[in-house]
Amino acid sequence: MYFHPYEYGDPYKKKTCLWGNFNPPGKWRPIQPINSKSNANAIDAYIQHVKGEKLTKEERSSLRSITPPNFAKAFFEANQHLTFKFKEVKTPIPPTPKGVGILGEFL
DSSP, X not given: OEEOGGGGTOSSOOOEEOOXXXXXXXXXXXXXXXXXXXXXXXXHHIIIIISOOOOOHXXXXXXHTSOOHHHHHHHHHHHTXXXXXXXXXXXXXXXXXXXXXXXXXXX
């Protein structure tokens, strides 16, 4: 399944692909996406120009990775009735090097 956030009411393009066993949500509240030079710049235009925020590279990466809220709601509503069976996998956890936190930052 491919989708753009604007198909669910968030005003930017960012083609995203999902795969797996789920019910694809119906497109609801599609709106016209904001203008940008390319698909790659659409979310940047939304964040920087519409919201008026200037971002560092790390902040930009973090915000680009967030699931669009309207899509998340539509996906939940389309799949909330499903039950999933998880298989427990026992994998040894390697030790964390001293001074390194979960995200690789020094404490």
